[in-house]
Amino acid sequence: MPKSKVRKKPDYSSNPASRTPVKVKAGPSPAWYVAIMLGFMLAGLVWLIVYYLAAESIEWINNLGAWNFAIGFGLMVIGLVMTMRWR
Template structure:
């Protein structure tokens, strides 16, 4: 059987590579979890109140269909905040 060639060793004169240590980001503050939960619950509550009241609540009736956007807006902002939670 033929003998395979050995690979040449790299020259040792090259400077050693320095590995950069990644700094870990600190954990999220404790209030961030409560904020995420609050935004989700406010959004869902807004939508439920709008649908069950048929928009007859003062203030909500003038907003009309914007109530749907407001409710989903709270939920989407809560989702955005939850992506930053560590």
Template sequence: MPESRKRKKDTDGSATAAATPAAPKPSPGWWAPTMVTLMIIGLVSVVVTYLTQGSLPVANLGNWNLAIGFGVMLVGFFMTLRWR
């Protein structure tokens, strides 16, 4: 049976460099404090809304204050996905 041709080896090493993933960059120094601050502000906003029955932090918004508080917390939690 005839032998198949042998592949030529890549001599410049570009194939091995492309195969290895780059090391992830660390997060900036402000990332973690901002993330934690957003989660705490959102939590405080939700608690204040429950305790005041929707009249605070912004009286005209009513129960939309809950959605805003949860939204702020959600932004903080999504920031944890990119934290290194």
């Protein structure tokens, strides 16, 4: 029986010397960034708490109805997205 040919597999690994270095802006985030990030998260939490506890007393919040959830969670999501750039 004839012997099958051995195929050489292509080398898919890249040469590390051929990569170009990328400069990364390093350093801690400023204090105002952290304050704003935490402020958004707390504002969303406070919005939802106020909606649950005092919606009947505050007419314009009560008129928003289910949009209060979108506002509260939206504020918290903005704060959460800001954590991705926090150093």
